[in-house]
Amino acid sequence: MTTEKHKSVMVVEDDLDLLDLIAVILTEEGYRVVPATDGRDALAKVAKEMPALILLDVWMPVMDGPEFLARFRRMYDHATPIVLLTAAEEGRIADAEIQAEGHLSKPFDLDELLRCVAVYVSENPGSGGGMRPSAEALESQNDEMV
């Protein structure tokens, strides 16, 4: 397990208190946390560094979870697992969840959160560094920057 620690976990959550909480507990457990407050922020950050796992909120301003998920999957390979932080808004996440590896219902136990993160991070041992985006991805990334 120790090797899995220090791996980066991106947390995309607009509620800063919750973001802080997840960051604190994951940092305590030895993960490196990359925080993002919305989908656009997250997209910008994954471009620089691809995390081992993304914890993704659904409802967010600027760019919400499902939209981020769609863009992310279009731009990168399926390698990085994504876990949705939901409030069981099933109608909303129905489409998005197909592309996500799992979901965690709010509110969650901290133990539950840690178990979940540990499972997905260990299942994705190859990542941790950045991944080469596809040409198409670069193009749309350029669009984003314009």
Add this chain to the structure above:
Amino acid sequence: MRLPFSLRVKLLASFLFVLLPIFGILIADFRVESERDIEGALDEQMRIAQTVGAVLDTTFDEAIAVGTFMASQPVAQTFDTSQLDPYLQSLAPLYPQYERINVYDIRGWNAGTSLPYSPGASRASVADRPYFQEVLATNTPAVSEVLISRRTFRPAIAAAVPIRDDKGQPVGVVSVTLVPDLLARKLAGVPLAPGQDIFTTDHKARAAFDTRRQQMAFWERDYSRFPSIQQALSGKPVRLRSFLSPIGDVRLGALATSPKYGWVVGATLPVEEALAHATVALRLRLLSYSGLAVLALGLASLLAWFLVSPLKQLTAQAIAIGKGELSRRVTIATGDEMERLGTVFNEMAARLEITLDDLGESNAQLKAILTATDHAVVMEDLDGRIGFLNKRMEEWFGLQAEDVLGQKDEVMATRIAALTRDPEAFLQRRRYLSEHATAVLEEEVELVRPTPRIFRLYAAPVYSDGQLLGRIEHYSDITEHRRLERLRDEFLSMAAHELKTPVASIKGYTQLLQRWAPEGHDPREGKILKIIDRQSDRLSRLVQELLEVSRLQLGRMELRKERIDLVKLAKEVVEGIAPTTDKHHLLFQGPASAIIEADRNRLEQVLINLLDNAIRYSPEGGDIETRVMISEDEAIVAVRDRGVGIPKERQERIFEQFYRAHAGTPYDFGGMGVGLYISRQVVERHNGRIRFESEEGKGSTFYFSLPLSRKEN
């Protein structure tokens, strides 16, 4: 039956038909009468035959009497020609009715004759004649059969009498030969009916005489070939209703035998003659019948004309009305029922005119209503042709009434299909509709062109007085309705999210504090943190329930079914909950697997709900057993607790929403009272059933069953 003939022909035919029985009666009458005439004629013929028979007997008797007289003369016994010839010749003028009188000796030789005879000429013998032998043998007089005279070579009949000696023994014969036309002469005075024929034959059926055939060859005289003659000879009188005579006409007649000598007498008459009277009568009657028929037909024609001419007028009028000339009226002034019919017809036409005006008005009104309505309406007849479509139909689907009216509905359907998201599916359902005239269809049609819209289509058969007229299709625009629904969904999702996120923070931070200082700085702190944790869970559940109930009420609980192992799922849920309680023992029991098709999250929710209840209402702790069982084609899950149970009077209502069985009791643990309501909805949406057994103070067992997956594992 409908006869393709005019009224006139039918009337004439019926008159003729009525006259037919009269014709039948005439014919029957004729038959009866002719029968009577024939019987009368036969009686008459029989009478004639019998009379002639009697005459015949008398004639023969006279001849025999003359013979007897001769035989008794002494000169007869001399057999001396020189004495007998003059004697007989002297007597001849006294008996002009006899051709001759001869005397024969016992050997048959002529011993004397009444005919002039040249002396010395050889005498003939009659020894071979049967009658001669008969007379000698019987010693009694006899009448001969019809002979051919050996002297005259003409037919002749002889009456022979024996000449007896002193001892009475026959020694010779006196023969009296009858003149052949003796009978003709005797009958000369009798007036014969036209065609009347009288004939006689001897006892050997040899014709002696026939009024119609005076000259017959010898061989023609043999009548023995006729069965009726044979019958008469046997002594029975014969009546012949109809026979073909040897000379070729159809006759009737009677045959009788003369009582004494057994000769046959026949009297015949042409049938035509016998029926002459009846035929004349029939002709007269037929003539009057024909007159009657002609009269009747004339009357029928007249009647037909009276009937037909007003009818023709009515027909012309009806045709005119059919063409829309409603103001036309008939004028029939026959003063009878026809005139009444005309009047009624005129009244009907007038009323029709008014009714049609009204109908036109209400039709226009209906069309105006249908046009003004904010729905698209189209009506198809039984052949699937468009009979009506309103303004909205044209607007919404870009149709022109004149393009589709009277056309098959495929024309319209193809145009609408081109605008939909899934044209093939739309057309497929149309095909179903056209194959099932009485089908009722309710569905959503999503248009992508010209602007995205959603319509609700309702198609149903239209009946009038129980008779199928066609189909109405009715589109209502539910785009806005759908948009509002989506907004509401989104709002609910967002509300849940916005409510749960702070709860998640509260719960998370509480747990963080617990992690950092498990015992707390103060013993009371640990307890407080637990309370905060528990209450945030409760708050979260309330939010979740609120969301669920809202969704259920909107009818928008979506199931994402997949193949899952119920045993595995239940076990996981039990294992997940077990650590949350210290007081209870959560036990699990089940088979290796039970594969069902279900929404994993929903079922999890049901299990959690049942287990939560079990824990909550077993405040004293104890075993909580979860069992999965398989029964035929379903899987059954039972969750049993040893808790407080549900009071009997509250059991009925526990699946109702917002019903809280323990409200106001020491076991009121809060909640919205929707857990079991949601569980039941979820189970039923999976085609399953949920029930429970409970006894107050002893605990409850909840069961739910779900159909097993039919797919082979």
